[in-house]
Amino acid sequence: MADRHSGTESYDNLEPLFARLAELDQDGPQREALRNDLIERCLPLASNIARRFSGRGENFDDLLQIARVGMVQAVDRFDPTYGASFLSFAVPTIMGEVRRHFRDHTWAVRVPRRLKEIQQTLGPATEKLTHELGRMPRAREIAEEIGAELNEVTQALIARNAYQAAPIDPTPESDQDNAPISVLETLGAPDANFGSVEDYLAVRPLIEALPERQRQVLIWRFFDSLTQSEIAQRLGCSQMQVSRILTKTLASLREQAMRD
Template identity: 70%
Template sequence: MSDEARSPRRRGGDSYDNIEPLFADLAALDPGDPRRHEVREELIRRCLPLAEHIARKFTGRGENFEDLLQIARVGMVAAVDRFDPAHGATFLSFAIPTIMGEVRRHFRDHAWAVRVPRRLKEIQQLIGPAVEELSQRLGRMPKASEIAGELGADLVEVTQALIARNAYQTSPLDATTDGDDDGGPLTPLDTLGADDPEYAHVEDYLAVRPLIAALPERERRVLILRFFESKTQTEIAEQLGVSQMQVSRILSKTLSTLREQALRD
């Protein structure tokens, strides 16, 4: 579970670890029972710090904290009203993605900082309810592949939509933040490092990875042994039961094919 989904605890009060019995009490009451209102209000009261905890996760993205807090509270109330203890999941595993989804919908609808394709925005609208349903069913935050399966959507599009959640309002690079050790104010521009030359290798790897996955088993195995496990051609030949010359030819041909496909794509 991510840092965002770790169970926050109320300062000086009870944790959220044992809140499920209260939901069971609520579910056992008839709709017209006046005690339902009392139990629901108690649940909301106990969960108010949770909404504040999550709202603070989204500060620094160009939105006023009080506005974020109100939106988070709307999501928290929705989580209280929708949670079903009969599913067996914990309330936090359901409430956290529900509240975060409400806050993210606000950013999605009102605070996009860069252009995001319509298709990704459409998937964004579906991700929140899917995460909510899966979280209650699984008792944890779902993986991207599980979200894609739930939506019947392409995993790549779902992943891109999840990444696009960061495309919210940006802060100016010359906006000052907390000072450094010398007490002077810093801007985001001051904190940026130099270009890492290894980024180029990462880009190359990401570009060729699907091409490697599409190779025949033997060619893919030779590449893995040579470049990922650092085996010599002789060691590879012994492992595969072929000659060193055959390994050399396989490597040469495979690398040439990958290079042509990568440049073409």
């Protein structure tokens, strides 16, 4: 299944289509066609989230398929009558599906049973609260929802990183073409394109208050996966100008979010 996205749409304009989907006959061909269109539009989102979890010992293609399963679940379960945006519902749903895969199959570091039990409730609780609040819930709100202590929820969130251990320098193999890549070789500058989905939800009100040009640049870069050069072509400016817009905008959002 190939990713397809026009590059001019954001995920914020999908709610009317979901309202239309709910009105169509469950078994009708029009509903199936609209559902398939919504799924295809959201493929880049699943890809971006899958990339966030790459480098943890799991094959990216496997992570991508799991993320797409979560994305299809989000499309099938989203209820536009709640008033929340599809994006604020889809992100935790997709991430929850990927995290469940790691939780169930890739624990390598011993984690207390209580934290594992709490972690199993984090996904459903986060999904429920996101739908009700219209934003990602805070740890304290999750703790109240599942009836756990705040420090237990915090530890369970941290424990998500205890999935799979890998040696920093793997043992060399005789066949160098198939030799494993060391962890040190995989380290590099992080790509903000794949690390900004949760950040977007956290600062969404601030993003909505941005000038139109800055908001559009963020959407093109972080959700339509356009390069800075492609954005520059659309704006009729240089790639350096686009870089400056992104740097200035992200710095401003970060400062405001931390202050708030």
